[in-house]
Amino acid sequence: xxxxxxxxxxxxxxxxxxxxxxxxxxxxxxxxxxxxxxxxxxxxxxxxxxxxxxxxxxxxxxxxxxxxxxxxxxxxxxxxxxxxxxxxxxxxxxxxxxxxxxxxxxxxxxxxxxxxxxxxxxxxxxxxxxxxxxxxxxxxxxxxxxxxxxxxxxxxxxxxxxxxxxxxxxxxxxxxxxxxxxxxxxxxxxxxxxxxxxxxxxxxxxxxxxxxxxxxxxxxxxxxxxxxxxxxxxxxxxxxxxxxxxxxxxxxxxxxxxxxxxxxxxxxxxxxxxxxxxxxxxxxxxxxxxxxxxxxxxxxxxxxxx
Amino acid sequence: xxxxxxxxxxxxxxxxxxxxxxxxxxxxxxxxxxxxxxxxxxxxxxxxxxxxxxxxxxxxxxxxxxxxxxxxxxxxxxxxxxxxxxxxxxxxxxxxxxxxxxxxxxxxxxxxxxxxxxxxxxxxxxxxxxxxxxxxxxxxxxxxxxxxxxxxxxxxxxxxxxxxxxxxxxxxxxxxxxxxxxxxxxxxxxxxxxxxxxxxxxxxxxxxxxxxxxxxxxxxxxxxxxxxxxxxxxxxxxxxxxxxxxxxxxxxxxxxxxxxxxxxxxxxxxxxxxxxxxxxxxxxxxxxxxxxxxxxxxxxxxxxxxxxxxxxxxxxxxxxxxxxxxxxxxxxxxxxxxxxxxxxxxxxxxxxxxxxxxxxxxxxxxxxxxxxxxxxxx
Numbered sequence: 001x002x003x004x005x006x007x008x009x010x011x012x013x014x015x016x017x018x019x020x021x022x023x024x025x026x027x028x029x030x031x032x033x034x035x036x037x038x039x040x041x042x043x044x045x046x047x048x049x050x051x052x053x054x055x056x057x058x059x060x061x062x063x064x065x066x067x068x069x070x071x072x073x074x075x076x077x078x079x080x081x082x083x084x085x086x087x088x089x090x091x092x093x094x095x096x097x098x099x100x101x102x103x104x105x106x107x108x109x110x111x112x113x114x115x116x117x118x119x120x121x122x123x124x125x126x127x128x129x130x131x132x133x134x135x136x137x138x139x140x141x142x143x144x145x146x147x148x149x150x151x152x153x154x155x156x157x158x159x160x161x162x163x164x165x166x167x168x169x170x171x172x173x174x175x176x177x178x179x180x181x182x183x184x185x186x187x188x189x190x191x192x193x194x195x196x197x198x199x200x201x202x203x204x205x206x207x208x209x210x211x212x213x214x215x216x217x218x219x220x221x222x223x224x225x226x227x228x229x230x231x232x233x234x235x236x237x238x239x240x241x242x243x244x245x246x247x248x249x250x251x252x253x254x255x256x257x258x259x260x261x262x263x264x265x266x267x268x269x270x271x272x273x274x275x276x277x278x279x280x281x282x283x284x285x286x287x288x289x290x291x292x293x294x295x296x297x298x299x300x301x302x303x304x305x306x
Numbered sequence: 307x308x309x310x311x312x313x314x315x316x317x318x319x320x321x322x323x324x325x326x327x328x329x330x331x332x333x334x335x336x337x338x339x340x341x342x343x344x345x346x347x348x349x350x351x352x353x354x355x356x357x358x359x360x361x362x363x364x365x366x367x368x369x370x371x372x373x374x375x376x377x378x379x380x381x382x383x384x385x386x387x388x389x390x391x392x393x394x395x396x397x398x399x400x401x402x403x404x405x406x407x408x409x410x411x412x413x414x415x416x417x418x419x420x421x422x423x424x425x426x427x428x429x430x431x432x433x434x435x436x437x438x439x440x441x442x443x444x445x446x447x448x449x450x451x452x453x454x455x456x457x458x459x460x461x462x463x464x465x466x467x468x469x470x471x472x473x474x475x476x477x478x479x480x481x482x483x484x485x486x487x488x489x490x491x492x493x494x495x496x497x498x499x500x501x502x503x504x505x506x507x508x509x510x511x512x513x514x515x516x517x518x519x520x521x522x523x524x525x526x527x528x529x530x531x532x533x534x535x536x537x538x539x540x541x542x543x544x545x546x547x548x549x550x551x552x553x554x555x556x557x558x559x560x561x562x563x564x565x566x567x568x569x570x571x572x573x574x575x576x577x578x579x580x581x582x583x584x585x586x587x588x589x590x591x592x593x594x595x596x597x598x599x600x601x602x603x604x605x606x607x608x609x610x611x612x613x614x615x616x617x618x619x620x621x622x623x624x625x626x627x628x629x630x631x632x633x634x635x636x637x638x639x640x641x642x643x644x645x646x647x648x649x650x651x652x653x654x655x656x657x658x659x660x661x662x663x664x665x666x667x668x669x670x671x672x673x674x675x676x677x678x679x680x681x682x683x684x
Contacts, residue, residue: 052527052682075529080528086520086525
């Protein structure tokens with residue numbers, strides 16, 4: 001039974017279509033990520049599912065309930081960290097967890113919750129004095145007070161330094177190990193790649209690609225390529241003697257590899273050609289390449305050196 | 307330094323609070339204080355008059371005295387008199403039936419000022435014997451000072467325009483309200499009102515708008531907490547702080563200034579209904595404003611005039627008529643009036659009216675505040 005089913009979801013603000021006929025489903029126990037640049041509509045979508053915003057059209061069923069009309073019941077069963085989680089200034093993490101425990105009418109051991117999110121050593125610090133990473137961790141702890149089967153995380157690591165980010169990822173992985181369903185939004189590719197079972201790439205309110213990382217790469221990517229540092233001589237040889245698709249770049253020759261056969265043929269041909277050649281790399285379109293292509297210049301990028 | 311000044315000046319004026327405090331607030335202050343103290347004469351102070359004069363030889367000098375006093379200082383002021391004398395305040399005379407005890411009558415009407423004319427007034431006056439009228443007042447009350455001034459001035463005039471002979475009508479002072487006779491006693495109800503107004507108003511205006519901006523309400527909407535529960539918790543808290551501040555003020559008033567405070571349950575009902583109203587009002591103001599800055603401005607615009615015009619620091623009776631009318635529309639006026647009735651005059655009937663009115667206003671404001679208060683934005 002899918003935990004979340006979304007069909008043709010729509011939400012507009014004036015003339016801006018924030019969510020434009022979005023459809024997807026999330027299975028129980030999986031980690032599903034909405035990935036996209038800022039303004040893609042990810043937060044709007046997830047907030048509709050959390051029962052915080054009302055959709056203009058389409059349907060959404062979370063744990064078989066309509067989030068807007070059955071928000072009160074739904075909130076008993078889900079955990080949410082909203083975007084830019086901010087709490088009251090003065091409660092300490094321990095007090096905050098106690099507060100939420102009382103609100104949800106559940107017996108919660110604050111120390112145990114704090115240990116789960118690795119926040120024990122900040123148990124008695126005022127919220128306003130916590131670091132960004134500690135605040136996020138508290139947000140996660142609060143979202144788990146009611147032992148939810150489904151957790152929504154909206155941009156859980158934005159603004160955190162790399163260590164804090166890794167620590168939050170650890171907690172998210174633990175959630176999955178506990179059998180919970182997790183839906184998160186992010187604009188960090190790495191995060192989607194590392195954590196999610198399936199990813200939906202969103203841009204301008206629409207889903208432009210969806211599936212596992214491999215599925216997206218193979219469907220939308222341009223496959224594997226062999227890149228050789230060589231000149232026109234090799235290019236000519238390959239064109240004349242093989243049926244490989246070749247192209248030239250800046251001092252390089254790119255050979256499209258449709259399968260393993262192509263790889264063997266290419267290597268053989270290179271040796272046979274006797275042409276000058278240097279470094280050889282095999283590249284495959286990564287999620288990043290796909291993302292950038294699908295999303296254009298607006299995509300957030302952390303380019304590795306080529 | 308000049309560059310620093312320029313940038314700071316611009317930021318200060320661009321922020322709405324800066325704009326309010328720098329430019330608008332002083333204007334409001336001058337307008338308010340000018341109206342209260344400067345412009346126009348104060349409304350008539352009610353003076354309760356009892357004429358026990360039995361008359362003498364067919365003449366009731368007491369009645370003549372009262373009539374003359376009325377003509378000189380009451381609403382319709384005698385123009386020839388004003389030509390030669392400056393009239394700074396007016397009184398309104400109310401006749402008290404002879405079967406009433408004047409002091410009790412004053413108490414039950416929450417008044418401090420009365421004049422009693424003795425039975426032998428005519429006899430003494432017409433026989434050229436000195437006689438006193440008894441002026442009831444309270445040395446600590448502003449209105450009594452006004453009445454005393456007027457009465458003595460009038461009596462001097464009365465003495466000087468009498469018929470032949472030496473007439474000396476004098477004034478015997480008496481205190482109508484026995485237990486509260488220090489100025490501070492009259493201040494305390496106003497000060498309680500002040501704290502019941504300011505603490506919840508400023509706090510609620512602030513949190514209702516900043517919680518919305520910081521999405522704390524959005525966060526709380528994900529929990530089982532309801533809006534009513536949230537608001538009620540605030541009301542209970544501010545009732546607590548108002549009680550504590552009342553106790554602190556009383557302690558300081560008693561031990562440092564020798565105030566007399568009648569602790570009774572009447573006070574308690576005001577300490578409950580006051581915060582109930584002001585928490586709801588503050589919440590309403592913050593909710594309907596778009597940002598914390600504009601909420602603060604609106605909050606100040608509501609709070610400061612109410613603070614000064616409701617009788618917090620100076621009695622409403624001493625203000626011009628049009629301001630007194632305005633005061634009667636301000637909830638804080640009824641709070642202070644009620645507390646004054648209960649603490650100074652021991653007059654519970656009008657206090658029940660005050661508290662009932664406040665209760666009704668509070669319930670309405672509370673309902674509106676909950677109605678407009680939204681956990682979820684869209």
